[in-house]
Amino acid sequence: MDGISTYFILITLLFSAVKSGTIILLPTIGEIFTERSGVLNLGIEGMMLVGAFFGFVAAYLTNNPYIGFVVGMLSGGLLSIIHAVISITLQGNQIVSGLALTIIGGGITNLYGYHYTDLRLTSTLKNFPIPFLSKIPFLGPIFFNQDIIVYLSYILIVVMWYILYKTKIGIHLRAVGDNAKAANAMGVNVFKTRYFWTFFGGLLAGAGGAYLTIGYAPFWLDGMTFGRGWIAVALVIFSMWNPLYAIIGAYLFGSIDALQFQLQAAGTNIPSSILQMLPYLITFIIITFATIFVRLKHIGVPKELAKPFSREEK
Amino acid sequence: MFIFERRESVPLKLKIMIPIISIVIGLIIGAIAILFLNVNPLQVYKAIIIGSFGSRYAFTETLVFATPLILLTSGLILVYRMGFWNIGAYGQYIMGAVFSSYFAIFGSPELPKFFMMFIMIFSGLLGGAFWAFIPAFLKAFWDVNEVITTLLLNYIALSILRYFMYGSWRDPTGLGFPLSKQFPLNAQLPRIIPNSRVNLGLIFGIIAAVIIWFIINKTKFGYELRIIGGNPRAARYAGINVASKIIIAMLISGALAGLAGMVQVSGVLRVLQIEISPEYGYTALITSWLSYLNPLIGIFVSILFGAFTAGGYLIQITMNVPYGIIPLIESVILFMLIGGEIFKNYKISYLKRSF
């Protein structure tokens, strides 16, 4: 294979990597903020599934991918409210509640998904190039010839970073996640803050799932997210709860996913099952090292993570 | 405004009412979900009952589905009492199935059944234990979050199974489907109730549940596990070697999950395939919690959920209601249970205080 072909294959690969990475980037950012408020939501996989399914159904029925996307987002958000009520108001066990959320997401989508398998969306998200930026060699065709959701995700990262570190909202969020008692004493409503950011996480998880069925693969299959939600949970730790770092993990995963896909399509000798294993194996290795690193560097796990807050008088 | 007020003691009534209310609400929500399919929920529930208890065969099928659950639940309860969140029962179950199937597929069919069974049981235990050892080790020595590691290992185990099933373990005469050859007679775990699929695994399960109960409540090891679960710092202070306890407990938990896998492929399916009932892994989590982490109660809860499963399969076939309704109902029950916990220690009171 000559150099030019390699170049184009690489671009195509990375182009898909961005899309695949976006599926996981959105939930990761969402969960970063949820955890920053002190709530642990392990139900990302479930929220992604409902986002993927209901988003697909809405897009199919209205023939409008954007409506589908919004519906998917809202589905994730609605599901997250269950977890919010149980974790925040009822102070229940957040780990088990998150897992139950994943199970119910799987159950709901399996229950209603039967009729929507083998259907295809006719109208999907279109890519459009950004003038001038898309002409940059190498980077242009990869990053700036994408669909609107990808572009919005770029903006989202910057905006969320700014909110977290440069605004009063961010201060309140970080306070609630690191010392809820102090935040409460200073007049911050801990409950409202946690509800808000848990819902926010749900919206983004739903968005990630919706992007999967609308922007990446325009069809629905039972269990389609296939564990991406769990990778997002790991990526939150890997990005040290900082939205800027989330990009690295997400696009890395996206690259492996795209590579795996390409290799399968190209019919290599490597069995598809080994390729399928790669994202999980690599995430596994990453999380092991990230944990050791984070501990050594005393980097901030939000101190209130998974600890219920009660304004209990004694 | 409404506030939570601490109770002074836990009323016994509540301890019983909360699980019952949870189950009732789960059934109600399930019914609503079924209505959206334009199916009559009462008929569905009737079918579930028939499918699980309605006939001799149905009841035995309930026991068949309960069997792996009892093993899995017992194993999970042991580590949950320690505060170790093993979500990887499914992966450990697969590896147990894989390890034991190796001998069924590649071993000699002439080997005396007693030996073959022994080898398969042992390798089932080993496979599960091995798969559990990895996250246990990482947690014990490097404090790596076990929720994520055990979970990722589920997906990796599944990939390994697929590798074998699409590869060298596939039945050459099987028309290309990802199935192994049928297990020879000496690799089939004996069935213990005639005209049913109920196998020796049920006995294994009940024995395991009793042993786990004994370990937790009567032994020094169990005491230490409960201390770790209650306060790891105090455990370390008391001189308990937390790392070794985590590893040993997980080895047992994984082994039981692996045994469940072996029981399923050797006692029920008699073949290795990709779909070896994946829902068990997560269902066992729910049964563990519903049992209040008591393995003896776990036996009965597992039978109950075995009934749900048996019924669920039936309605999938006869009423075209997908299996997903079962995990839906199960998770609603779990939600109610977790959410209801708070009412044991607090009651809602209306604060009339206005200045």
Added chain:
Amino acid sequence: MKNIILSTKDITKHFPGILANDHINFDLYEGEIHSILGENGAGKTTFMNILDGLYIPDEGEIYIKGKKAKILSPIDAMNYGIGMIHQHFMLVDTLTVLENVILGLKDQGIFINESNISKKINEISEKYNFKINPKAKIWQLSLGEQQRVEIIKMLIRGASILILDEPTSVLTPQETDMLFDILQQLKSDGKSTIFISHKLEEVMNISDRITILRKGKVVGTVNKKDVTTTDLATMMVGREVYFSFEKKPLDTYEILLKIENLEGYNDRGVKTLKGLNLTIYKGEIFGIAGIGGNGQEELVEIITGLRKATKGKIVLKDIDITNLSTSAILKKGISYVPSDRLKDGLIPNLTPLENSILKCYYKPPIYNRGIINYINAKKYTENLINEYNVIVPLMSAPVRLLSGGNLQKLLLAREISENPILLVAVHPTRGLDINATEFIRKKLIEVRNSGTSVLLVSEDLDELLMISDRIGVIFDGKIVGIVDPKEVDIKDIGLMMGGSHYINNKEGEF
């Protein structure tokens, strides 16, 4: 001149099993410093939390400047000009001073006006000579500096009534003087202050008037000029207070524990023990005085094997126990009563029985060939509970439902029953009422009299002076002085705690 700026009528608050505040009538003059004195458990903090909107009273009213006030949350309190500085600071460690000040501030839009707030912080800082850098992260500041950040927070919000809850518990005597100067300056600026304390000397020093609380009721409100320390003590406790204990003098000086050049790090990776030397004799109570954060915690954890020493040696009798495992050390006869009972020493969700056998569950008669004999365990527990007067309403209920005093007694019982040669006790009477406190102190002396050495780390200087045979002052990871409590001048201890003095008598010499 004497306007009443805040007053309360019949404030009453119940908690399960306790009447924390019983019809409290209180008033505060504008521009005065009014102390609320009471022992632990008298109801001071409850009352303050009501004024600050964290608790809602069952009965009673609060009046600000004569008008009835509705305080249902800390924001309401702030709106009325009440600023509370809690004993445990309401600061977020990972944020900067500036960010902590902004936290919850009204009329701040979404975007932070950094320079504006910074300017205000610097203004206040200069006025009262606080020396605080707005950009510093809280975890980098000393406790005294953090306290000043709390004051800044209140002043920026326009507080005219300041409430300080046990503010000197984390300060050196020098920092305490600094705080008192600040309070006087605030007073001359027209601020009114409520000062909560259980320390008689301080209260006599700083107050204009003093209200004494006992068992949730107001015992009386007096002018400082009209009373003595003894009067206050009597009102506080309700009976004659005896400040002395029976102690046999030491007759032989046998070295039990020798620590040489100990170095160690804390969880943050900061070196907190910098070459510590210490000798403890058999049968003595050795007290360690010092402000929290000077290495006491790490010292105790290293001695008990919960933390590794990076350099140095610890020798128990003749055995080197440096960096041995906790279980090995415990088996050599060291027992540990940690300061945070429910966090370190006990298992909150398990029963008293399961907690009490924690140190002996692996030995007969409780342990036998893998099994735990719960019948023997029950007998053992019942003996302990009776001997130490631990009140356990329900044997099957988790220990977290027990009161602080009973928890501490249970813990102490468990540790002492092992007949240790060295008992390490950290803040053993913190947060306990006077009966429990007296019981614990008596028990420590009993244990000492029977030949067990006690290493006592306490923030209560009075307690150390009362029961120790010798006191070592720890500062910046070293013992900077060892003194005889009967002879020492408390000023010297204060100076050593603050690092500006070094006395080296009593190091192995009597």
